[in-house]
Amino acid sequence: xxxxxxxxxxxxxxxxxxxxxxxxxxxxxxxxxxxxxxxxxxxxxxxxxxxxxxxxxxxxxxxxxxxxxxxxxxxxxxxxxxxxxxxxxxxxxxxxxxxxxxxxxxxxxxxxxxxxxxxxxxxxxxxxxxxxxxxxxxxxxxxxxxxxxxxxxxxxxxxxxxxxxxxxxxxxxxxxxxxxxxxxxxxxxxxxxxxxxxxxxxxxxxxxxxxxxxxxxxxxxxxxxxx
Amino acid sequence: xxxxxxxxxxxxxxxxxxxxxxxxxxxxxxxxxxxxxxxxxxxxxxxxxxxxxxxxxxxxxxxxxxxxxxxxxxxxxxxxxxxxxxxxxxxxxxxxxxxxxxxxxx
Numbered sequence: 001x002x003x004x005x006x007x008x009x010x011x012x013x014x015x016x017x018x019x020x021x022x023x024x025x026x027x028x029x030x031x032x033x034x035x036x037x038x039x040x041x042x043x044x045x046x047x048x049x050x051x052x053x054x055x056x057x058x059x060x061x062x063x064x065x066x067x068x069x070x071x072x073x074x075x076x077x078x079x080x081x082x083x084x085x086x087x088x089x090x091x092x093x094x095x096x097x098x099x100x101x102x103x104x105x106x107x108x109x110x111x112x113x114x115x116x117x118x119x120x121x122x123x124x125x126x127x128x129x130x131x132x133x134x135x136x137x138x139x140x141x142x143x144x145x146x147x148x149x150x151x152x153x154x155x156x157x158x159x160x161x162x163x164x165x166x167x168x169x170x171x172x173x174x175x176x177x178x179x180x181x182x183x184x185x186x187x188x189x190x191x192x193x194x195x196x197x198x199x200x201x202x203x204x205x206x207x208x209x210x211x212x213x214x215x216x217x218x219x220x221x222x223x224x225x226x227x
Numbered sequence: 228x229x230x231x232x233x234x235x236x237x238x239x240x241x242x243x244x245x246x247x248x249x250x251x252x253x254x255x256x257x258x259x260x261x262x263x264x265x266x267x268x269x270x271x272x273x274x275x276x277x278x279x280x281x282x283x284x285x286x287x288x289x290x291x292x293x294x295x296x297x298x299x300x301x302x303x304x305x306x307x308x309x310x311x312x313x314x315x316x317x318x319x320x321x322x323x324x325x326x327x328x329x330x331x332x333x
Binding site: 011014016022059065101104105112207214218 | 232233234237240247248261274283286296298303310322325
């Protein structure tokens with residue numbers, strides 16, 4: 001009984017004293033459902049994977065002596081005769097941010113126990129994610145068939161461009177695809193009422209993954225498309 | 228906290244959502260207006276870190292998590308920072324040797 005009171009009260013201290021209290025004695029160190037902690041640790045490991053991809057891209061780009069292809073022009077679209085640079089990527093970025101917003105709202109409605117709104121918001125998020133993957137497929141086919149970009153070379157400049165592009169965006173697109181499937185499964189289970197008793201922490205865990213996918217895109221957008 | 232989970236007013240999500248749209252618009256503008264040199268790179272990094280910060284702090288609720296969680300997430304990536312520093316030195320050196328031996332400037 002006494003230990004129980006100590007356990008709950010230690011999580012109420014904040015700052016460094018709280019940090020010490022969390023790690024002191026033989027008890028749970030992180031005040032959250034285990035699934036959420038495991039998702040955070042998975043995302044930390046995923047951070048390392050994407051960081052290694054982007055670091056290798058930096059190394060390659062710093063060491064090439066050929067001209068790096070003009071990224072802004074490669075991803076330009078011509079709409080009604082107006083040439084807009086990087087338009088496709090801008091649209092994809094806004095789609096992903098919109099989906100992140102709807103996911104944040106889904107988490108909020110989940111904790112209110114409003115399962116219908118939560119499921120609808122998660123479904124909207126999944127649809128936006130699927131359209132992101134669709135645009136990426138369009139972008140890949142445009143690059144492969146129209147521009148002749150291959151993992152081993154391209155007509156515009158440094159041969160390494162293709163391998164970096166396909167690996168980084170491909171791995172990110174794979175994450176988005178997995179996220180869409182994950183969202184649809186959880187949304188279906190939310191709508192069915194599976195979490196009425198267990199609580200809606202699963203929606204937050206799902207949200208962590210989805211926001212991370214958006215977060216990775218922020219870095220890819222900055223380093224690969226804008227740099 | 229663990230029983231009820233992260234519960235905050237809706238307004239903060241909507242504000243951050245709009246803010247992320249605006250910042251993304253700014254970073255797209257950097258390319259659209261073809262800013263070059265140090266100005267381009269510093270603006271790209273600034274908008275990138277702002278967006279990443281808001282996503283992590285608000286959408287992923289990290290600013291309401293405990294200090295233990297912050298350390299769990301921010302200490303290991305120091306290794307990545309060290310790797311980036313080492314690889315940028317290495318990249319420069321590779322470029323230097325390539326110019327010297329394969330592609331001498333005329």
